[in-house]
Amino acid sequence: MLALGVAAPTAAIPNAGAASRPVKLGSVQRAMEALAKNDGVVGAIGEVYVDGKRVGRGSAGSRLLDGKGGGIPSNARYRIGSQTKLMTATVVLQLVEEGKLELDDKLSDVLPETARQDLVDRADEITIRQLIQHTSGIPDFIASGKFDVFDFTTKYSLTDLVKASRSVPRPVEVGQYFYSTTNYILLSMIIEKVTGHDRAAEFARRLFVPLGMDHTYLATKVGDGIKGPHGHGYIPDSEGKPRDVDRLNATSWGAEGAISTARDISAFHRAFNQGKLLPANLRNVISQRPAAASQQQQQPPALCGGKPELRPVAGSVPGAFTVTFSSPDGRLQFAVSTTLKIPNHDAMTAVSPDINKAAEAVFCPGT
Known part of the structure; x- marks a missing residue:
C-alpha cells in the first residue's frame, strides 16, 4: 500500500454495497503522481465517479517523453485498448437479445466465408x-508477425487479420480457454x-449516443490519431530507442480501436453493470469460463479487501495501458489511463x- 493514501484528504461517499457504510476517498492526484513514477510510464490520468458524478481527478507525468509538452488534462481522450472488446461483446449480445443471432450459432453458418475460404480451422464447430x-481455440493473428506497429500506411481488412491467424498453429482445442x-x-x-x-x-447508434458518450469514437482508419489534447505513447524500436506511436494503424488493431475519456468509459461501465445494456443472463455470458480455465487462473487478492468491491477491466495497445475499475452495482468507477515508453505487452506485469x-490509495486510504 502506498503511503500517499494515508495522509490524503478524504471525502465520505456511499459504499457501493451498503449505503450505511461510508467509504473514504483518497487523493486521486497523489495516486496519479505515485503511478507516474513507474519507470515505464510517461503520463497518467485518472478520474473517479460516484453515481455518474465526478468526485476526484488527477494528472501526473507529461504529455510527451522526457517531461516535455506539459501535463495531460484528466478529461483527455485516450485509447482504451481491449476494453473495446467488452463493447463488441455487448453489441453482439444485443443482437442475440433481438433474436438476430443465437449464442450457439456456428461460425460457418453466420460467416460462411470462414469455412468456404478456409479462413478459420473448424469453423463448423465454433x-x-x-x-x-x-x-x-483460434490463434491470435498478432502472433503471425505480419503486422508492423510502425506501419502507418498499409490498409488491412478484417478478413486480412483473420487470414493471418491461419498461419499460426492452433494453441488449444475448441472449448478450451485461450485469449485471442x-x-x-x-x-x-x-x-x-x-x-x-x-x-x-453500430457502436455509435447502440452505445455512444444513448449513453451520452460524446467524446468517444471507434478509430477505423490507417492513420487515425487521437482528437484533441492527449498524451503520447512510445515503444522501443529494434535499437531500443523510444518511438512515438501516437498515430496507430487502426486497421491492424481493429478489435481495440475505441478512443474515449474517463467520463465516457465510466458511463459505459456504469450502464453495463446496472443492466441498462443487457439483461443479467447475457451479461454473464461474457464472464463465464470453463471450469478448467478458472482453476488454472489464480485469482489475485481483492482490492481493498473487497470493501468496496471493485472489478477491473483492462486494455492495452502500443503506447498505452488503461484500466477501469467499477463496482458490480455500477455506482463507483475509477478510470485510469497511462501512456507508456515500454512495450505494451510488458505493461501487465510492469504497470x-x-x-x-x-485504486487502493483512492478507495481505501490509510489501510
Whole structure:
C-alpha cells in the first residue's frame, strides 16, 4: 500500500454495497503522481465517479517523453485498448437479445466465408458463445508477425487479420480457454454482416449516443490519431530507442480501436453493470469460463479487501495501458489511463500492480 493514501484528504461517499457504510476517498492526484513514477510510464490520468458524478481527478507525468509538452488534462481522450472488446461483446449480445443471432450459432453458418475460404480451422464447430468467451481455440493473428506497429500506411481488412491467424498453429482445442484477439475480429465481422452497418456506426447508434458518450469514437482508419489534447505513447524500436506511436494503424488493431475519456468509459461501465445494456443472463455470458480455465487462473487478492468491491477491466495497445475499475452495482468507477515508453505487452506485469495500488490509495486510504 502506498503511503500517499494515508495522509490524503478524504471525502465520505456511499459504499457501493451498503449505503450505511461510508467509504473514504483518497487523493486521486497523489495516486496519479505515485503511478507516474513507474519507470515505464510517461503520463497518467485518472478520474473517479460516484453515481455518474465526478468526485476526484488527477494528472501526473507529461504529455510527451522526457517531461516535455506539459501535463495531460484528466478529461483527455485516450485509447482504451481491449476494453473495446467488452463493447463488441455487448453489441453482439444485443443482437442475440433481438433474436438476430443465437449464442450457439456456428461460425460457418453466420460467416460462411470462414469455412468456404478456409479462413478459420473448424469453423463448423465454433460457436458465437465460444468467440465471446475466448474458447474457440483460434490463434491470435498478432502472433503471425505480419503486422508492423510502425506501419502507418498499409490498409488491412478484417478478413486480412483473420487470414493471418491461419498461419499460426492452433494453441488449444475448441472449448478450451485461450485469449485471442482474432475472436473479436470475427465478432466485429458478424456485427457488420448482421446489421449491414460498419462497426463505428453500430457502436455509435447502440452505445455512444444513448449513453451520452460524446467524446468517444471507434478509430477505423490507417492513420487515425487521437482528437484533441492527449498524451503520447512510445515503444522501443529494434535499437531500443523510444518511438512515438501516437498515430496507430487502426486497421491492424481493429478489435481495440475505441478512443474515449474517463467520463465516457465510466458511463459505459456504469450502464453495463446496472443492466441498462443487457439483461443479467447475457451479461454473464461474457464472464463465464470453463471450469478448467478458472482453476488454472489464480485469482489475485481483492482490492481493498473487497470493501468496496471493485472489478477491473483492462486494455492495452502500443503506447498505452488503461484500466477501469467499477463496482458490480455500477455506482463507483475509477478510470485510469497511462501512456507508456515500454512495450505494451510488458505493461501487465510492469504497470498493472501500480495501477492497482492507485485504486487502493483512492478507495481505501490509510489501510
